[in-house]
Amino acid sequence: MCLGIPGRVLEILDxxxxxxxxxxxxxxxxxxxxxxxxxxxxxxxxxxxxxxxxAVEKTDESAAAxxxxxxxxxxxxxxx
Numbered sequence: 001m002c003l004g005i006p007g008r009v010l011e012i013l014d015x016x017x018x019x020x021x022x023x024x025x026x027x028x029x030x031x032x033x034x035x036x037x038x039x040x041x042x043x044x045x046x047x048x049x050x051x052x053x054x055a056v057e058k059t060d061e062s063a064a065a066x067x068x069x070x071x072x073x074x075x076x077x078x079x080x
Contacts, residue, residue: 004049004056005071006064007032009042021055023048026068 007023007030019035021042034042034055042048047064048055059067 003071004051004067006059006067007048007050007055008061008064009034009044009046009048011044012042023050023055025050 005025007025010022010024010029012018012034013020013022013031018041019033021032021034023030023032030050031053032048032050032055033053034048036054036056037058040058042055042058047059047061049057049059049064049067
């Protein structure tokens with residue numbers, strides 16, 4: 001099973017050819033590769049789904065919140 005973690009783009013980092021963004025993931029700041037979105041670049045404020053250090057999908061705030069809720073349930077070992 002693969003898990004995607006939602007995060008909110010804070011900024012696109014200089015010096016990486018617009019390929020690396022600083023992303024807030026539940027309060028932790030992570031460098032994430034956003035190079036898969038060359039046709040429709042991510043911007044600060046966008047929500048993305050992250051897998052293995054790569055942003056693989058854009059999402060919205062409500063879907064990100066639902067995904068985080070699901071991950072919290074998994075962490076506690078509960079079923080919905």
